[in-house]
Amino acid sequence: MENLFVDLGKKSYDILFSDSFNGFAKAMSDINAPKKLLVVTDSNVEKLYADEVNDLLIKNGYDSKIYAFTAGEENKGMDTILGICGACIEHEMDRKSMIVALGGGVVGDMAGFAAAIFMRGIDFVQVPTTLLSQSDSSVGGKTGIDFMESKNILGAFHQPKLVYINVATLKSLPNEQFVSGMGEVIKHGIIRDSEFFDYIEKNSDKIKTLDNETLIKMDKINCSIKADVVEQDEKENGLRAILNFGHTIGHAVESAYDFKMTHGECVGIGMVGASYIAYKRNMIDESTLNRIENVLDMYGFKIRVDLPEKEVVYGYMQKDKKKIAGKLKFVLPTKVGEVMQTTDVSKDEIFAAFDYITK
Secondary structure (H helix, E strand, O other): OEEEEEOOHHHOEEEEEEOOOOOHHHHHHHOOOOOEEEEEEEHHHHHHHHHHHHHHHHHOOOEEEEEEEOOOHHHOOHHHHHHHHHHHHHOOOOOOOEEEEEEOHHHHHHHHHHHHHHHHOOEEEEEEOOHHHHHHHOOOOEEEEEEOOEEEEEEEEOOOOEEEEEHHHHHHOOHHHHHHHHHHHHHHHHHHOHHHHHHHHHOHHHHHOOOHHHHHHHHHHHHHHHHHHHHHOOOOOOHHHHHHOOHHHHHHHHHHOOOOOOHHHHHHHHHHHHHHHHHHOOOOOHHHHHHHHHHHHHOOOOOOEOOOOHHHHHHHHOOOOOOEOOEOOEEEEEEOOEEEEEOOOOHHHHHHHHHHHEO
């Protein structure tokens, strides 16, 4: 089993990488997890892994129960949070109890936010089962829900006590969800690590055939990139905002499509749009723009889409929680492995990017 330590002082935790759930109960024991647990999952993951994980916990002496909500981004709201909190009360949980988030990014957001507010905060652990959650959302402590057509507008920073990654769960993912996760993986290479970008560019066959050893290596490097950023800027006061590369346009596209496109797909489109803005500003050359597009294409991304009216997409961008003094914040590449932040991207530049990513 591989290990990565996230150094956040008193809120530090380990990320464990495995190809099974066999080591999970010991991992829980190692962090002195309380006996009373609630495994929070969704209706998709419930059928695949909930009983296996819950039975494993019960066999090792934990008083564990499962709470599953209906899968889907449309259920990433306050009703689901109240349902989780209600399950905590019914299970007679107290401030020393713990939530286990078993599932993808939506599950992690829901379980983490519920843990942050139940009894003013209880501990939780992340057991991510999708590439998107393994590569991004399970690490860093961000939790959030959607509200009034704004994505992740309500939430809290609440660090997990442990992240346990079983790469074998990726074999049950639909291909579109694997592609979605690769969006965050590719993003991390572009913003922070050119050697990692080279790795995913040169090892696409092993990655796409879900070779366990390759996936563990990819996940560990990927998480180390995000962990390094989070360690330096836990609450997104500066550096951490580079993790939003592709998200300013991507979130707007996601909303404009009523969440019918995956998050990673939309981030991929947003990365192309942001890279085009950088290219037109002479920050990157055409070969770098093409290379970014080619790697996205290599992993099955649609880098050209039928966008709704530009004003509609732009309107969704105005609801972006990352705005500063009314100005949109963009992360733009200066080369593979390095980016910069700016709030001076004009509406004309944004519309030109929309034209570029439109079929």
